Amino acid sequence: SQQGEEDPQALSIQEGENATMNCSYKTSINNLQWYRQNSGRGLVHLILIRSNEREKHSGRLRVTLDTSKKSSSLLITASRAADTASYFCGYTGNQFYFGTGTSLTVIP
Amino acid sequence: DAGITQSPRHKVTETGTPVTLRCHQTENHRYMYWYRQDPGHGLRLIHYSYGVKDTDKGEVSDGYSVSRSKTEDFLLTLESATSSQTSVYFCAISEASLDTQYFGPGTRLTVL
Numbered sequence: 019s020q021q022g023e024e025d026p027q028a029l030s031i032q033e034g035e036n037a038t039m040n041c042s043y044k045t046s047i048n049n050l051q052w053y054r055q056n057s058g059r060g061l062v063h064l065i066l067i068r069s070n071e072r073e074k075h076s077g078r079l080r081v082t083l084d085t086s087k088k089s090s091s092l093l094i095t096a097s098r099a100a101d102t103a104s105y106f107c108g109y110t111g112n113q114f115y116f117g118t119g120t121s122l123t124v125i126p
Numbered sequence: 127d128a129g130i131t132q133s134p135r136h137k138v139t140e141t142g143t144p145v146t147l148r149c150h151q152t153e154n155h156r157y158m159y160w161y162r163q164d165p166g167h168g169l170r171l172i173h174y175s176y177g178v179k180d181t182d183k184g185e186v187s188d189g190y191s192v193s194r195s196k197t198e199d200f201l202l203t204l205e206s207a208t209s210s211q212t213s214v215y216f217c218a219i220s221e222a223s224l225d226t227q228y229f230g231p232g233t234r235l236t237v238l
Contacts, residue, residue, distance in 0.1 A: 021168065021185070049224055108169075113185070114159065114171055114227070116169040118168040
């Protein structure tokens, strides 16, 4: 399987702290995307980073990409209770793959 | 949910019965996808479509078939449902093959 892996599987932090989650993938990629899923809902796109980019920012989100290590990280700064969700990386090899997800709980 | 609907939203069926799930989009996007989501596995691609009547298999296509006769509709069929196909099914769309995907609300299918 070309499915990626994310760690940690679960993360619990206090409101205001930063949250970092990591994605390891197995193929050469064109781009890598991060998605959020609230309980019982579909995935929502957060940010896309292309294979020739190393870092990208969007609001409180910071994504890094290291193609030599086939890894990416998502940093959420100054977390809020509303950030509680599962986060998935998605990437394109010969088709689209998702990682196994990180469940983030932000405690008010 | 970006103009994507899925029907039904919930379904309970028995082993051996046929089941069809429908995905409908109003965005006129070329690409459509069916995923299943299971605990510990994340999302896995079942089939995708890159145009009307153009479909291809994903990572977990066994036991599933798809059809796309119109740009806006993508159907997923389980010819003879099995308990291992109990899952949450998501449809997604994108403008291009490597582009951002937009997801529907999901269909929870239980096969008894």
